Amino acid sequence: MQLQLKNFTKRFGDLTVIENLDLTVNSGEMIALLGPSGCGKSTTLFAICGIHRMDEGELLFGDREVSDLPSQKRNVGVVFQNYALYPHMSVFENIAFPLTIKKQSASDIERQVNEIAELVYIGELLKRRPAELSGGQQQRVALARALVRKPDFLLLDEPLANLDAKLRLEMRSEIRRIQQETGIAAILVTHDQVEAMSMCDRIALMDAGKIVQFDQPSVLYTDPANKFVASFLGNPPISFIDPIVDSGALMLPGGLSIAIPENISAQSKVQLGIRPESFGPQFGTGLPGKVCFVEMQGREELFDVLLADGSLVRSIQPAGSGINVGAQIDWGVAADNVLMFDQNGARL
Amino acid sequence: MKRINWLGLGLLAPAFCIVIFFFLAPVILTGFFAFTNMSTSTGVTGGEYVLNQTGLRAIEDKGLPEATLKQLKNAGYRVDAKGLAAMAEQFGENAAAEFAELHGDALFTSRRDMERALKDLRANQIRSTRDRKAAAELFKRSVLNERFATEDEFRAVLIEANINPADHDAIVMQAYSGWVWTKENIELIFTLPSSLRYAMNTLMYVGLTLSFNVLFGLFLAISIFYLPPRTSAIFSTIWFLPRVLPPVLYVLMWKWFTWDTGFIATTLSWVGVAPKNWMLDTSTHAWVVIVLINGFVGASLGMILFSSAIKAIPTSMLHASEVDGASRIQQARYIILPQLRWPILFVTSYQTLSLLTSFEYILLSTDGGPGRATEVWSLAAFHTALNNYGGNLQYGLGAAFAMLLVIIGIIASLTYLRFFNFREMIAKPRIEG
Ligand SMILES: Nc1ncnc2c1ncn2[C@@H]1O[C@H](COP(=O)(O)OP(=O)(O)OP(=O)(O)O)[C@@H](O)[C@H]1O
Ligand SMILES: [Mg+2]
Numbered sequence: 001m002q003l004q005l006k007n008f009t010k011r012f013g014d015l016t017v018i019e020n021l022d023l024t025v026n027s028g029e030m031i032a033l034l035g036p037s038g039c040g041k042s043t044t045l046f047a048i049c050g051i052h053r054m055d056e057g058e059l060l061f062g063d064r065e066v067s068d069l070p071s072q073k074r075n076v077g078v079v080f081q082n083y084a085l086y087p088h089m090s091v092f093e094n095i096a097f098p099l100t101i102k103k104q105s106a107s108d109i110e111r112q113v114n115e116i117a118e119l120v121y122i123g124e125l126l127k128r129r130p131a132e133l134s135g136g137q138q139q140r141v142a143l144a145r146a147l148v149r150k151p152d153f154l155l156l157d158e159p160l161a162n163l164d165a166k167l168r169l170e171m172r173s174e175i176r177r178i179q180q181e182t183g184i185a186a187i188l189v190t191h192d193q194v195e196a197m198s199m200c201d202r203i204a205l206m207d208a209g210k211i212v213q214f215d216q217p218s219v220l221y222t223d224p225a226n227k228f229v230a231s232f233l234g235n236p237p238i239s240f241i242d243p244i245v246d247s248g249a250l251m252l253p254g255g256l257s258i259a260i261p262e263n264i265s266a267q268s269k270v271q272l273g274i275r276p277e278s279f280g281p282q283f284g285t286g287l288p289g290k291v292c293f294v295e296m297q298g299r300e301e302l303f304d305v306l307l308a309d310g311s312l313v314r315s316i317q318p319a320g321s322g323i324n325v326g327a328q329i330d331w332g333v334a335a336d337n338v339l340m341f342d343q344n345g346a347r348l
Numbered sequence: 349m350k351r352i353n354w355l356g357l358g359l360l361a362p363a364f365c366i367v368i369f370f371f372l373a374p375v376i377l378t379g380f381f382a383f384t385n386m387s388t389s390t391g392v393t394g395g396e397y398v399l400n401q402t403g404l405r406a407i408e409d410k411g412l413p414e415a416t417l418k419q420l421k422n423a424g425y426r427v428d429a430k431g432l433a434a435m436a437e438q439f440g441e442n443a444a445a446e447f448a449e450l451h452g453d454a455l456f457t458s459r460r461d462m463e464r465a466l467k468d469l470r471a472n473q474i475r476s477t478r479d480r481k482a483a484a485e486l487f488k489r490s491v492l493n494e495r496f497a498t499e500d501e502f503r504a505v506l507i508e509a510n511i512n513p514a515d516h517d518a519i520v521m522q523a524y525s526g527w528v529w530t531k532e533n534i535e536l537i538f539t540l541p542s543s544l545r546y547a548m549n550t551l552m553y554v555g556l557t558l559s560f561n562v563l564f565g566l567f568l569a570i571s572i573f574y575l576p577p578r579t580s581a582i583f584s585t586i587w588f589l590p591r592v593l594p595p596v597l598y599v600l601m602w603k604w605f606t607w608d609t610g611f612i613a614t615t616l617s618w619v620g621v622a623p624k625n626w627m628l629d630t631s632t633h634a635w636v637v638i639v640l641i642n643g644f645v646g647a648s649l650g651m652i653l654f655s656s657a658i659k660a661i662p663t664s665m666l667h668a669s670e671v672d673g674a675s676r677i678q679q680a681r682y683i684i685l686p687q688l689r690w691p692i693l694f695v696t697s698y699q700t701l702s703l704l705t706s707f708e709y710i711l712l713s714t715d716g717g718p719g720r721a722t723e724v725w726s727l728a729a730f731h732t733a734l735n736n737y738g739g740n741l742q743y744g745l746g747a748a749f750a751m752l753l754v755i756i757g758i759i760a761s762l763t764y765l766r767f768f769n770f771r772e773m774i775a776k777p778r779i780e781g
């Protein structure tokens with residue numbers, strides 16, 4: 001089933017948190033709502049499941065207009081950040097709750113709960129109370145509760161934020177597996193770009209209540225719409241330098257010049273975005289500087305290089321280069337992968 | 349060897365004193381009074397020995413032999429120095445002297461004999477019958493209605509009156525007007541039909557008021573939770589008023605509300621209902637009023653406790669139940685109520701204990717009326733011991749009433765403590781996240 005959010009606006013009192021937001025989720029697809037804290041991800045999610053009223057706009061589940069329906073009638077499954085399990089009920093009762101509410105027969109409930117419990121691998125935990133479960137197990141129970149009523153959409157609000165690094169990795173693939181097995185369209189709210197990129201078919205990158213770019217993760221990475229997208233995605237993050245525009249070429253500090261592509265009209269001021277993997281000795285020379293910081297990351301080393309004009313460029317290299325802090329280097333840039341932005345941050 | 353921490357003990361001393369004076373002493377005193385027959389007539393200090401008509405009747409009931417009774421009842425007359433002195437004063441020295449000569453030290457068992465003896469006077473005749481009667485009275489020497497300061501004096505008189513020594517003890521015991529130790533109070537309570545009635549009244553009072561408190565408190569708390577914040581603040585303040593109002597004022601308002609010239613009566617008179625006292629008209633009226641008066645006071649406590657417990661439920665849990673499809677009522681039933689289990693238990697047990705012993709609102713409103721329809725146990729204790737129309741305050745009996753209540757209260761609180769099993773309650777994480 002397809003989900004369409006059109007012209008969605010949300011205000012809290014005088015504060016407009018979301019303005020005219022459009023979002024489409026295709027059936028079977030998993031998308032991420034990614035963005036910095038406070039940009040309105042949860043608000044959007046809560047509007048979709050009906051916890052928040054929409055001030056303007058419409059919400060379609062398939063052809064059905066649901067903006068005026070209370071959350072009870074929307075048939076969406078939600079996994080909350082803190083799981084929101086009911087502490088006084090057993091795991092079984094927690095998962096069965098949406099069905100109990102609908103007054104289904106006991107045998108039906110039992111069958112469906114067992115089915116879903118198998119799917120999320122918690123078959124042997126059904127008799128326990130939520131307090132007797134680990135974080136990852138609680139997460140699975142919450143997922144099972146959201147899925148048991150065969151919702152039209154699955155909404156996940158930062159489902160991995162409370163887990164430790166290893167569990168997070170494990171649950172990332174688990175959630176994706178379960179989503180793909182059930183084929184339910186899902187929206188994942190997260191502020192973790194790795195999570196969004198590894199789990200989702202498409203990412204809607206949000207900033208200050210607007211969707212800045214909505215596309216496949218690789219497109220967002222290689223072809224960002226603006227400076228915000230470029231800087232939000234990528235770890236370690238992209239570096240920006242301000243070259244001098246000189247007769248159809250960009251002059252970088254240290255003498256390297258990059259030709260301005262023909263389809264771009266020359267501007268007085270342009271910003272260059274260089275990803276860490278596009279700067280290094282393998283790309284020749286031309287951008288000299290001083291190494292001011294080295295971070296060992298296991299297989300790789302991360303260098304912060306201070307250029308002549310005082311700007312900082314990051315580089316990531318295979319470990320074992322033997323370069324230390326204070327070393328003078330002269331590395332090159334992969335000119336094809338350099339991203340150009342105008343002074344407003346829009347992509348050129 | 350452990351060193352005693354004197355500073356610690358010193359700091360604790362005030363607490364000890366408070367516990368002893370204010371907590372233990374009343375209980376101990378109640379127990380002590382309960383086994384005495386103290387009342388207004390005995391006083392709380394020692395007493396004197398006097399046998400009056402009432403006392404006489406009481407020992408008659410206890411099976412004192414007929415002969416002894418007769419002896420006690422029939423006034424004896426003795427021509428003794430005391431009588432003669434009185435006679436000299438009223439009828440002249442001569443008459444007294446003559447009478448002493450005639451009948452000195454004589455004993456008469458009946459008034460007729462005494463009067464006949466007085467007729468024997470020749471030189472100083474007492475002519476009128478009335479005067480003779482008065483004169484006879486001067487020689488009346490009886491155990492009845494005479495006050496004796498000590499037991500020995502009283503016993504001496506009994507011997508003098510020739511009363512069978514076997515009966516002395518019973519008579520002395522009856523004549524003693526001070527308090528004595530007795531188990532009769534407890535026995536009395538268990539045999540009086542009225543104590544059963546007080547017990548039933550108490551059950552009804554506690555049961556009805558408690559249900560009202562808890563159910564209404566729950567209703568208020570849940571409805572306040574669903575109201576917008578400003579409205580709910582006003583709402584809860586209003587419901588808190590009965591609690592902060594002085595009881596006398598609060599009950600006065602109820603009286604004004606229910607008097608036969610009060611609000612209800614006046615309003616209903618416009619539609620032709622004859623005015624009546626809506627509080628005391630029938631016992632049903634009285635009960636309804638009492639449950640409401642106490643119920644509104646207690647409901648605010650429940651409301652506050654339940655409200656804060658509801659607020660402690662994480663919002664995401666309520667959101668979760670909404671997207672899970674639960675309606676408001678189902679949400680209250682399946683999510684909110686189960687998480688109020690402890691507050692509900694707490695309010696129930698706490699209110700049971702305080703309702704068992706509280707009677708101030710009943711005292712101020714119906715005072716146990718109409719008749720004894722709303723007389724609860726604690727009020728009966730108060731009436732018996734401290735405020736009764738007969739005028740004879742029976743401290744001992746009242747204390748016995750109170751003591752039984754204390755025992756029930758202690759048993760109930762121990763049961764509740766066990767039931768609550770506080771340690772387990774603390775160990776149990778109520779809310780995750
Ligand atoms: N109930 C509310 N009343 C007023 N303002 C609110 C309310 N809920 C959210 N906001 C505001 O709306 C904005 C968006 O909040 P939202 O919770 O959607 O952020 P988010 O993107 O989910 O952030 P995070 O990653 O920190 O969860 C924030 O500026 C927040 O302060
Ligand atoms: Mg959020």
